[in-house]
Amino acid sequence: MTVSVSAAPPRLVMRGIVKRFPGCLANDGIDLVVEAGQCHALLGENGAGKSTLVKIASGVLSADAGEIFWEGAPAAIGSPAAARALGIGMVFQHFSLFESMTVAENVALGTGDPSPLPALAARIAEVSARYGLALDPQRRIADLSVGERQRVEIVRALLQDPKLLIMDEPTSVLTPQEAQSLFGVLRRLVAEGRSILYISHKLAEIRILCTAATVLRGGRVAGTCDPREETAASLGRMMIGADFAPPARAAAAPAPGEPRLVVDRLSMAPEMPFAPALDAVSLAVHPGEIFGIAGVAGNGQAELLRALSGESLAAVAEAVRIDGVAVGHLGPRRRRACGMGFVPEERLGRGAVPDMSLADNTLLSASRSEGMLSRGLIRFARARQFAETVIGTFHVAAAGPDAAARSLSGGNLQKFIVGREILQKPRLLIVGQPTWGVDAGAAAAIHRDLIALAQEGAAVLVVSQDLDELFSICDRIAVMCQGRLSAARPVRATTVEEVGMLMGGVFHLDGTAEGPGHAPAP
Amino acid sequence: MSDAELITLSAILAAMVRAATPLAFAALGELVTERAGVLNLGLEGMMLMGAVAAFGTAHAGWGYAPAIAAGAAAGAAMAALFGLLALTLRANQVACGLALSIFGVGLSAFLGKSLIGSPVTALPALPVPGLAEIPVIGAALFDQDILVYASFLAAPALHWFLFKSRRGLILRAVGENHDAAHAIGYGVLRVRYAAVLFGGAMSGLAGAYLSLAYTPMWVENMSSGRGWIALALVVFATWRPSRAILGAYLFGGVTILQLHAQSWGIGVPSQALAMLPYLATVAVLVLISRDETKIKLNAPACLGKVFHSGR
Numbered sequence: 084m085t086v087s088v089s090a091a092p093p094r095l096v097m098r099g100i101v102k103r104f105p106g107c108l109a110n111d112g113i114d115l116v117v118e119a120g121q122c123h124a125l126l127g128e129n130g131a132g133k134s135t136l137v138k139i140a141s142g143v144l145s146a147d148a149g150e151i152f153w154e155g156a157p158a159a160i161g162s163p164a165a166a167r168a169l170g171i172g173m174v175f176q177h178f179s180l181f182e183s184m185t186v187a188e189n190v191a192l193g194t195g196d197p198s199p200l201p202a203l204a205a206r207i208a209e210v211s212a213r214y215g216l217a218l219d220p221q222r223r224i225a226d227l228s229v230g231e232r233q234r235v236e237i238v239r240a241l242l243q244d245p246k247l248l249i250m251d252e253p254t255s256v257l258t259p260q261e262a263q264s265l266f267g268v269l270r271r272l273v274a275e276g277r278s279i280l281y282i283s284h285k286l287a288e289i290r291i292l293c294t295a296a297t298v299l300r301g302g303r304v305a306g307t308c309d310p311r312e313e314t315a316a317s318l319g320r321m322m323i324g325a326d327f328a329p330p331a332r333a334a335a336a337p338a339p340g341e342p343r344l345v346v347d348r349l350s351m352a353p354e355m356p357f358a359p360a361l362d363a364v365s366l367a368v369h370p371g372e373i374f375g376i377a378g379v380a381g382n383g384q385a386e387l388l389r390a391l392s393g394e395s396l397a398a399v400a401e402a403v404r405i406d407g408v409a410v411g412h413l414g415p416r417r418r419r420a421c422g423m424g425f426v427p428e429e430r431l432g433r434g435a436v437p438d439m440s441l442a443d444n445t446l447l448s449a450s451r452s453e454g455m456l457s458r459g460l461i462r463f464a465r466a467r468q469f470a471e472t473v474i475g476t477f478h479v480a481a482a483g484p485d486a487a488a489r490s491l492s493g494g495n496l497q498k499f500i501v502g503r504e505i506l507q508k509p510r511l512l513i514v515g516q517p518t519w520g521v522d523a524g525a526a527a528a529i530h531r532d533l534i535a536l537a538q539e540g541a542a543v544l545v546v547s548q549d550l551d552e553l554f555s556i557c558d559r560i561a562v563m564c565q566g567r568l569s570a571a572r573p574v575r576a577t578t579v580e581e582v583g584m585l586m587g588g589v590f591h592l593d594g595t596a597e598g599p600g601h602a603p604a605p
Numbered sequence: 606m607s608d609a610e611l612i613t614l615s616a617i618l619a620a621m622v623r624a625a626t627p628l629a630f631a632a633l634g635e636l637v638t639e640r641a642g643v644l645n646l647g648l649e650g651m652m653l654m655g656a657v658a659a660f661g662t663a664h665a666g667w668g669y670a671p672a673i674a675a676g677a678a679a680g681a682a683m684a685a686l687f688g689l690l691a692l693t694l695r696a697n698q699v700a701c702g703l704a705l706s707i708f709g710v711g712l713s714a715f716l717g718k719s720l721i722g723s724p725v726t727a728l729p730a731l732p733v734p735g736l737a738e739i740p741v742i743g744a745a746l747f748d749q750d751i752l753v754y755a756s757f758l759a760a761p762a763l764h765w766f767l768f769k770s771r772r773g774l775i776l777r778a779v780g781e782n783h784d785a786a787h788a789i790g791y792g793v794l795r796v797r798y799a800a801v802l803f804g805g806a807m808s809g810l811a812g813a814y815l816s817l818a819y820t821p822m823w824v825e826n827m828s829s830g831r832g833w834i835a836l837a838l839v840v841f842a843t844w845r846p847s848r849a850i851l852g853a854y855l856f857g858g859v860t861i862l863q864l865h866a867q868s869w870g871i872g873v874p875s876q877a878l879a880m881l882p883y884l885a886t887v888a889v890l891v892l893i894s895r896d897e898t899k900i901k902l903n904a905p906a907c908l909g910k911v912f913h914s915g916r
Contacts, residue, residue, distance in 0.1 A: 163790030179785035
C-alpha cells in the first residue's frame with residue numbers, strides 16, 4: 084500500500100500555520116503533512132495547539148497566517164461546509180450533537196444533505212451495517228450512551244465519503260472494548276485509502292494504530308516520527324520536553340480496620356430528565372486506602388458525588404456514614420466538619436468561583452477549618468496567607484493569591500483546588516475526575532499528592548473515567564454502570580479488560596449482560 | 606335551545622376566536638424566536654408599534670393591505686433593533702427585551718398622539734359562502750376577517766416548518782446547541798436574526814389586528830398586557846405550535862366568558878372577573894410546568910444564551 088501511495092501528492096499539507104488568541108499564541112508556525120491512506124497521529128499536551136490546528140483544518144477557525152494544500156493544490160478552507168466539500172470529515176472531542184433530536188435529524192444537520200429523512204435513514208442503516216456501527220436512526224440522542232453518540236458522529240462523517248477523517252480524542256470517553264471496536268473501524272477506513280488524523284495523548288493506542296506522528300509542544304512542532312518505532316517514554320519526552328516520573332503506587336494494602344466512609348444501600352431518584360437513578364450503592368473506604376470508581380460518564384457518578392458531598396441528601400441518614408456517624412441528612416458544611424474534603428468534577432463553577440481571586444476561593448471550603456472567620460467577619464489576611472501556602476506547596480503557576488480563578492490553566496486550577504482540600508488535612512477526601520483535561524505533568528503531581536495523603540492515613544475516594552489513572556493510584560476499584568456499583572476488586576487482582584467489561588454493563592463474568600444494547604467486543 | 610340562544614352561542618364563539626387571534630399571532634412568533642434560542646421579552650412593545658403603524662396607515666386612507674404590511678414591518682423593525690443589541694452586540698437578552706417593551710409603549714404613545722379618537726372602518730369580514738351559515742360554529746370559523754383566517758393557518762404551517770422542513774430543523778438545531786450548529790457550519794446569527802424578525806413581524810400583525818379589527822381605533826397601551834400573556838403561552842405550550850394555539854383560545858375564551866358573566870349580573874365585582882383570564886392562564890401554566898421533564902425535553906437548550914463564534 085505504501086508504494087502506491089508515495090507517488091500521489093500528500094492528501095493534506097499545512098505549512099506555517101499561525102493562530103493567535105487574546106493572550107495566547109495557540110499555533111506558532113506549525114507544519115503538518117498527512118499522506119493518503121495514512122493514520123497520522125497528532126500528539127501533544129493540553130494547550131499544545133492540537134485542537135486549534137484541527138479546527139483550522141476543518142474550517143471552524145481561520146488561521147492568521149499559513150498555507151493549506153489539499154491533494155497538491157492550494158486550498159482555502161473558509162468554513163466547515165468548504166472543508167466538507169473537499170472531503171474533510173470531523174469527529175469532535177466534545178460531541179457536536181443535538182440532544183433532543185433523533186439520530187437521523189442529527190445526521191441530516193451534519194451532512195448538509197437535503198434528502199428527506201426517510202431516505203437518509205436508509206443510508207444511515209446502510210453505512211452503519213457496512214462498518215458494523217449499529218445505530219437506530221429514530222432514537223433520540225439524549226437516550227444514547229456515549230459510545231453510541233460517537234457512532235452517530237462517525238456515521239455522520241462517513242456518509243459524506245470523506246478522504247480525510249479527523250478524530251479528536253475519540254477514545255477518551257469509551258470503554259476499552261468500545262475503543263477496540265473503534266480501532267477496527269479505523270483500520271478498515273485506512274485500508275479503503277482514506278486518511279485519518281488522530282488526535283490523542285494516549286501513547287499506547289497511537290503506537291498500535293498510527294504509522295506517522297506529529298508531536299506539538301507549546302504551539303510548535305516538537306518533532307515528527309513513526310510511533311511504531313518509538314517507546315511510550317520517548318513519545319512522552321517529545322510531548323513534554325522532559326522526563327516525568329509516573330507516580331509510585333501506594334506501597335502496601337492498608338490494614339483492614341474500621342472503614343472511614345461507609346455507603347450503605349444508597350438510592351436516589353434522578354434529578355435531571357436523562358440522568359440515571361442511584362440503585363442501592365454500597366461501598367466502604369478504609370483509612371490509608373485509595374478507592375477508585377470507574378465508569379463511562381453519565382452512569383450515576385455525578386449523582387453519587389453529589390450524594391457524598393452533601394449537595395443531595397439521602398433519604399436514610401445511615402446510608403452515608405463517616406467514622407460511624409450517620410451523615411446522610413447533613414449538608415456539605417456539616418460533612419466537612421466531620422473531616423471530609425471534596426474536589427468536584429467541574430473546576431470552574433463548582434470547585435472555584437471563576438471571577439473571584441484565589442484567596443477568596445479558599446474561603447469557599449477552608450473558612451472554618453483554617454480559622455478565616457472571626458465573629459462573622461472575614462480575616463482576609465488569613466485567606467491570602469492560606470492561598471499563598473497552597474500556591475507554594477503545590478507549585479501552582481499563578482500570578483499570586485489575587486489572581487482570578489478563571490485566569491489559571493485547567494491543570495493549575497486543579498492543583499490549587501486539590502491543594503486547598505489537602506492542606507485542610509481531611510480524614511476523608513472525595514475527588515471527582517482529578518485530572519480530567521489536565522496535562523500530564525500536573526496530573527502526575529496531583530496523583531503524587533493523593534497517594535501521599537493516603538499514606539498519611541486519610542481515606543481517598545476517586546471517581547474517574549480514566550482507567551490508566553485508577554490503575555496507577557488506587558488500591559481497590561469498583562465500577563459504576565447505570566446507577567449501580569459493582570463489588571470492589573483489589574487493583575492487583577483485576578485487569579483493565581475485566582473493569583472494561585463491567586463498564587459496559589456486564590456485571591456477571593459468565594457473560595450475561597445486564598445493561599442494554601452494548602456492542603460486544605470483537 | 607331556542608334560536609336566540611343558538612345565535613348568542615354562535616356570537617360568543619366568534620368573539621372568543623377574535624379575542625384569541627392577537628395572542629395566537631404573538632405567541633407563534635415568539636415561539637419561533639425562542640426555538641432559535643433567543644428570548645425576546647419585547648412582545649408588548651412590538652405589538653404596540655405594529656398597532657399604531659397599522660392604524661396610522663389605515664387612517665391615512667392607504668387601504669388595509671398596506672396597513673397590515675405596515676404593522677408587520679413596524680414589529681419587525683423593533684425586532685431588528687433588539688437583534689442589533691442582543692445578537693450583534695451580545696447584550697443581555699432579558700434586559701434588551703424588557704427595554705424594548707418599555708420603549709415600544711412610549712414610542713407608540715408618542716407617534717399615535719394625533720390618532721387618538723379617530724375612527725377607521727374595521728377590517729371587513731370575508732364570509733366563506735355556504736360554510737358561514739353553519740349553525741353555532743359557522744360564524745366563529747368561516748365569517749371572520751383575513752387576519753383571523755391567517756392565524757388559523759399559521760399554527761399548522763409553523764408546525765410543518767419546524768418539524769418537517771429542513772430549515773426548521775436547522776432553526777431548532779441553532780436553539781438547541783449553537784456551538785455545535787456553528788461547528789457544523791450553520792450561520793447561527795443569520796438564523797437567529799431571521800427568527801427574531803419573524804417573531805417581530807408576527808407581533809406586529811397581532812398589534813395590527815388589535816387596532817384594525819378587534820377594536821378599530823388607537824388607544825395608548827391598547828395591547829394591555831397581551832404581549833406578556835403570549836410570552837407565558839409559549840412556555841405553557843412547551844414550545845409546540847399546536848399547544849400555543851390551544852393556550853391562546855383558552856385565554857381568549859375565558860376573556861369573553863367573563864365579559865358575558867359581567868352582563869349576566871353575577872354578584873362578583875367586574876374587576877375580579879376581569880382578572881379571570883390571567884388567573885386561568887397562570888393556573889394552567891403552573892399545572893403544566895409541574896412536569897419538569899416535559900419542559901426540559903422541549904425547551905431550546907440554548908434559550909437566552911449569548912453566542913460567541915470564537916473566530
